[in-house]
Amino acid sequence: MEDGAGSRRKALTAASWVVRFRCKRLHRRDSVRYLCGLLLAGAGLLACHPAAAPRRSLTFWAMGVEGEEVRTLVPEFEQRYPGTRVIVQSIPWSAAHEKLLTAFAGGALPDVAQLGNTWLPEFQAIGALLPLDQLIASSGTIRADTYFPGIWETNRMGDRIYGIPWYVDTRVLFYRIDLFRQAGISHPPSTWEEWLETCERVRQARPGTYPVFFPLIYTEWQVPLLFVLQNNGILLADGNARGALDDPRTVEALRHYLRFFERGHAPTRMTEFANLLQAFASANIAMMITGPWNVGELRRRYPALESQWTTTPLPGHKNRLSVAGGSSLVIFSTCSNHELAWKWIEFLSEPASQFRFFQLTGDLPPRKDSWQLGIREDPKMTAFYEQLSAVASMPKIAEWEQVAVKIQEHLEAVVLGRRTLEEAIPLLNRDLDAILEKRRWLLTKGLLAE
Template identity: 50%
Template sequence: EVLKEFERENPGVRVIVQQIPWTSAHEKLLTAFAGDALPDVAQMGNTWIAEFAALDAVAGLDEMAEASSVIKEEDYFPGIWATNVVGHSLYGVPWYVDTRLLFYRQDILKASGIGRPPRDWAEWMQAATAVKEHVGKDNFAFYVPLNEYEMQVSLALQQGVPLLRDGDRYGNFSSPELVAALDFYLDFFRKGLAPPSSETDIANVWDEFARGHFTFYLTGPWNIGEFRRRLPADLQDKWMTAILPGPSGPGASTAGGSSLVVFKHSAHKDAAFRLVEFLSRPEIQQQFYEISGNLPPRRSSWRG
């Protein structure tokens, strides 16, 4: 329905949507680039922007954004806008934002003798240990898929040191702070508090959360709607979310999300950017939030 409105406003323009599973989107975009078969416009994970800019696959949007009456840099949250800037040039427009936070079963936490969600690393490990003792050997305190990197990055960011060193040429992994972050992460597996599995090893994460196979789950706001839809009615008042704990208090998490990009060799750049503008309108972003649960990147979209 949202795109039909765009087509009504732009007679002669038809939008053909191809949906790609997130797990294969990056590979498919690279394949399309190699085969000179990229679309005009795409949703792109903001961690991919620099890569596709380096490949010279995406168009610079500075001139179009500066001339736009819709897209205003000052209305976007600065950190998210910055993820779209590479070498002082804008290559994407933020579409939605997300982060990682803790989803947890407050009933299991309470039954384990823990009265509130953990606020720092020590409380987190203490809570996970108490939960594991309560739920027994066949269940776990925490589920964090091994094929996801966001927890490790979040823990590293919480340490307040650069992730890269030597002119951003090497990872700063040997620094004491990042070693401590990784050590804390590994303790969940060493102590048997989290299963050493990837997301493909669990067929239905919502069912497993509902039956108490794990109490803490690191995921993002897109799952709020899924939990409301998929968990049984008697569990709807028993799950909550919490800020990711940090070393000595509430900690940082990753600034993720997706952006809208126009590909450099598009034959319809003007129409493609009009679509980017349309999807960037605050009222359209509010509609998209209602449909998907994804959080708008613009301040004005949050004001009503």
């Protein structure tokens, strides 16, 4: 067993790798500030929380609209626990990641924060997160069996839980009922083969309509990876430290994904439509894969179309998996009042709080019992409830977002005819190996767990 100093050295080494990588995008002077802050943290600031805050105050960082709307819930919590003050700081998503890393380096992290679930592995690797298993074991509010299993597992690193799901999203198929009816289609596709057949029939009935839309922009990487998930393919190997897109199941899945473009079912130029929802509402697109936020957007922008579209779980192959997305609540290891921080997380995790948060933001609750308060009865939301029972997380590594963008970059080149899939895969594996070089080094030094 390691002593505390050994654990801190490992965290500091991993942290310095993350910070050095992130600093490549910053000015040299900013990089020096990062590293200086990290050295100070290694000297002892990691072990203590800033002492200025009163004992019964709690700092909470949240991102985007969630950071604004969660303030509505604060008065009820403060009334329940007199003498408590929750200080909420709302941070734009575009600045959140760097701000959190800077706060870690400077020993200025909040007590509790919202983290996108693809960020958890990175902050766990640098020792920033408090394991929550003991708190969960003694909780009367939070139990694993009340959550969608795939969503709960996104918070597990090794044999420990480091976050509690706050809200979830996943991708399902949106489709135009009226366009299906015109093509003589009575039900949505449930398999890959039915999906291609549906596309053919829509094109025959409406030559000017694209049957489906798959995004190619780099930040929208989910669609091709859904095909990989549904064919039991793999993306990475050797402890998630090397590219593995030459796996036969992965190659088969990507070939099927590319057929939609090759047969003209999906547009290859992302500039063809200025606005995806407008294209869907104008019948230029019959199907699209997207998330729950667009249910509210479609209803708000195009209320007259309410009866002409709906949602369904994704068509599948060997399974019908979708990607597990959303955000979790974490306690940072520098928090000085674990009890109060946990009470705040428990409060936000109560079904009534989750339902209220859904009403404020449209974010889907991660707890199944919260859906029984009125969400599941919405016919447009039923598909999300069903799909959330069949979701999987992407590889839990700090470099995941870089890996995902690189995959999308190479697949776009194939879609546009710049190279074949057979040419792209070895190039892609090579690029992923380069991205994951530091991870391999950390694994060999025993500084990361596989």
